[in-house]
Amino acid sequence: MQGIEEENGDGPVVTRTMTMNLEPGSEKSAIPRARQFDFDYDFIVIGSGFGGSVSALRLAEKGYRVAVMEMGRRWTPDNLPHSSWSIHRWIWRPNLGLRGFFNIQFFRHATIFHGCAVGGGSITYACTLLAPPEKVWGAGSWTGLANWKAEMPQHYEAATRMLGVTENKILGPADLLLKKAAEAAGIGHTFYCTKVGIFQPAGGQPGNQTFPDPFFGGAGPARTTCIGCGGCMMGCRYGAKNTLDLSYLYLAEKHGARIFPETRVMNVKPLDGVSDGANGYEVSTVKSTAFIRRQPQRFTCRGVVFSASSLGTMELLFHLKEKGSLPAISSQLGQHVRTNSESLIGARTPGYSQDVSQGIAIGSGIYIDEHTHIEAVRYPSGSDAMGFLTTILTDGRPGPQRIALWLKNVGMSMLRHPIKTVRVLQPLGWAREFVILLCMQALEGEIEMRWQRPWFWPFRKFLVSRGEKVPTYIPKANEFAQTLAQLTGGFPMSMLPEILFNVPGTAHCIGGCVIADSSTHGVVDSCHRVFNYKNMYICDGSVVAANLGVNPSLTITALAERAMSFIPPAAETDWNDNAGNDSAGNDAASVASHVSR
Numbered sequence: 001m002q003g004i005e006e007e008n009g010d011g012p013v014v015t016r017t018m019t020m021n022l023e024p025g026s027e028k029s030a031i032p033r034a035r036q037f038d039f040d041y042d043f044i045v046i047g048s049g050f051g052g053s054v055s056a057l058r059l060a061e062k063g064y065r066v067a068v069m070e071m072g073r074r075w076t077p078d079n080l081p082h083s084s085w086s087i088h089r090w091i092w093r094p095n096l097g098l099r100g101f102f103n104i105q106f107f108r109h110a111t112i113f114h115g116c117a118v119g120g121g122s123i124t125y126a127c128t129l130l131a132p133p134e135k136v137w138g139a140g141s142w143t144g145l146a147n148w149k150a151e152m153p154q155h156y157e158a159a160t161r162m163l164g165v166t167e168n169k170i171l172g173p174a175d176l177l178l179k180k181a182a183e184a185a186g187i188g189h190t191f192y193c194t195k196v197g198i199f200q201p202a203g204g205q206p207g208n209q210t211f212p213d214p215f216f217g218g219a220g221p222a223r224t225t226c227i228g229c230g231g232c233m234m235g236c237r238y239g240a241k242n243t244l245d246l247s248y249l250y251l252a253e254k255h256g257a258r259i260f261p262e263t264r265v266m267n268v269k270p271l272d273g274v275s276d277g278a279n280g281y282e283v284s285t286v287k288s289t290a291f292i293r294r295q296p297q298r299f300t301c302r303g304v305v306f307s308a309s310s311l312g313t314m315e316l317l318f319h320l321k322e323k324g325s326l327p328a329i330s331s332q333l334g335q336h337v338r339t340n341s342e343s344l345i346g347a348r349t350p351g352y353s354q355d356v357s358q359g360i361a362i363g364s365g366i367y368i369d370e371h372t373h374i375e376a377v378r379y380p381s382g383s384d385a386m387g388f389l390t391t392i393l394t395d396g397r398p399g400p401q402r403i404a405l406w407l408k409n410v411g412m413s414m415l416r417h418p419i420k421t422v423r424v425l426q427p428l429g430w431a432r433e434f435v436i437l438l439c440m441q442a443l444e445g446e447i448e449m450r451w452q453r454p455w456f457w458p459f460r461k462f463l464v465s466r467g468e469k470v471p472t473y474i475p476k477a478n479e480f481a482q483t484l485a486q487l488t489g490g491f492p493m494s495m496l497p498e499i500l501f502n503v504p505g506t507a508h509c510i511g512g513c514v515i516a517d518s519s520t521h522g523v524v525d526s527c528h529r530v531f532n533y534k535n536m537y538i539c540d541g542s543v544v545a546a547n548l549g550v551n552p553s554l555t556i557t558a559l560a561e562r563a564m565s566f567i568p569p570a571a572e573t574d575w576n577d578n579a580g581n582d583s584a585g586n587d588a589a590s591v592a593s594h595v596s597r
């Protein structure tokens with residue numbers, strides 16, 4: 001569990017230049033159009049994932065002066081970990097000295113995995129880039145707010161081009177097993193090769209060949225072709241994965257955007273006491289990887305884009321709403337959080353003749369019914385640390401009965417095949433032997449996040465989850481894992497936390513600041529403008545208002561492309577952009593005075 005600590009007084013605060021330039025006779029607060037300040041930046045983007053990278057590039061292209069504040073580190077092929085045993089370079093928990101790019105947060109309703117790096121989740125993601133079915137635009141609070149079906153294709157097209165999406169041509173043993181198992185289950189026709197953001201070798205060519213920029217007409221970096229090592233989720237050490245630092249962010253920096261790595265935003269408050277942010281904002285940061293000398297800094301800007309991911313943006317906004325920096329953020333903050341109804345299962349075959357870690361991280365998928373979709377996933381050979389979290393497959397309703405059944409299954413297996421059972425339960429060789437099946441359901445189901453003191457740690461507030469539990473047991477998916485295990489002579493497997501705590505794991509947390517018609521129903525309008533503030537936007541997974549049923553990054557990218565398309569070029573802006581259609585009729589000033597009473 002993580003939270004936002006209060007800014008502490010360790011070290012002097014470096015305040016960036018902020019020059020008053022008042023026009024004669026003007027009131028401080030009466031400057032909707034005239035520029036009274038020289039700001040450090042026109043826009044500060046918080047977070048450099050999918051939404052943040054798109055925002056940085058498109059704003060820089062439009063002539064704005066852009067800074068990107070990113071809590072995570074910058075990664076290159078030279079400093080990426082070789083395997084998941086290199087925990088300090090894999091996991092993000094800076095207070096414990098772990099400064100990797102993979103963050104895990106535990107909640108009552110879900111264990112949420114997400115990225116933390118320059119490039120956000122793209123450094124650790126499996127680069128599957130799928131568009132959701134059209135029906136998602138007719139579900140959730142964004143329904144009817146735009147002609148989504150007509151507007152979105154052009155933005156998906158831009159996102160697809162920028163992220164270099166192609167069909168996977170590198171099918172590894174795990175993909176072929178998925179296909180065989182689908183055929184055995186009578187659903188072979190649903191098998192497909194994933195759409196991925198990977199620079200693949202041309203037909204018949206070997207991987208690991210370097211070419212001048214193949215994606216952006218020479219403006220991008222040189223790239224190397226994929227060797228199918230299965231390492232995408234440990235960070236690509238070959239430069240073949242189309243991560244954001246090689247696309248949007250690379251180009252944004254070329255257009256003058258400045259990226260501040262290891263820089264965590266702690267506060268955003270309107271300047272000069274003008275509560276709706278019409279005079280701009282002050283953004284305070286600390287060095288995220290420092291223990292003691294946290295190097296606090298302050299920057300001024302005219303506009304802010306929150307792109308800290310669904311969890312990161314919720315956490316920051318809850319903190320800022322409560323401490324009074326941004327009190328008028330909608331009380332819908334934290335509502336409609338979705339986890340894509342996921343379950344991780346699989347099959348492990350000790351001593352299997354083939355190395356199932358070969359291929360790309362998610363090479364293929366199938367549909368077991370119209371709502372349920374399974375992808376074949378892998379970690380690279382040697383990355384066996386996740387093996388501690390997997391165990392013998394166990395069906396049944398959550399709770400003590402399922403735990404009892406699991407103990408019985410393990411006991412029976414020990415009696416029948418003692419050596420094999422020990423081999424599947426120990427982690428060594430896990431990645432080479434384990435076909436991970438990621439099961440996602442496009443069914444409605446959401447939780448709520450609140451900002452509370454947990455009973456076991458009453459000293460500070462954290463995000464805590466509330467609501468109906470998302471199911472961790474999807475019977476048809478378990479049946480499918482058994483079919484696949486029969487083909488290899490292996491063991492069907494489940495995730496241990498799902499059995500013990502009835503808590504599903506997900507890498508696809510979305511929502512919490514959803515798009516809606518007013519602050520009564522959401523946090524941003526259909527142009528991603530934060531209700532009750534000026535020149536403030538949210539561009540990340542938190543705005544997604546429906547369960548997508550597919551991996552979300554392409555949609556987050558396309559939505560950010562759309563949001564940025566509404567912002568005029570720098571020379572034409574009047575710096576007065578707000579969610580004018582807030583039918584709830586709230587405004588920052590009235591909410592602020594209510595809060596202060």
Ligand SMILES: Cc1cc2nc3c(=O)[nH]c(=O)nc-3n(C[C@H](O)[C@H](O)[C@H](O)COP(=O)(O)OP(=O)(O)OC[C@H]3O[C@@H](n4cnc5c(N)ncnc54)[C@H](O)[C@@H]3O)c2cc1C
Nearest residue numbers: 047049050051071120121126128265309312540541551553
């Ligand atoms: C292992 C794994 C595999 C995945 N595979 C896929 C896949 O194949 N396909 C897919 O579509 N999706 C995948 N995802 C999900 C995908 O990574 C996310 O959906 C996506 O990255 C979300 O984009 P975003 O713009 O919302 O934020 P992110 O990409 O998460 O970026 C947010 C950034 O904000 C930074 N940040 C947070 N708070 C602050 C702060 N206070 N100050 C400064 N910076 C801050 C974070 O460090 C982070 O870098 C995967 C995720 C994981 C963990």
Ligand code: SF4
Nearest residue numbers: 226229230231232236
């Ligand atoms: S399979 Fe290996 S080389 Fe290919 S993109 Fe993934 S990590 Fe890079």
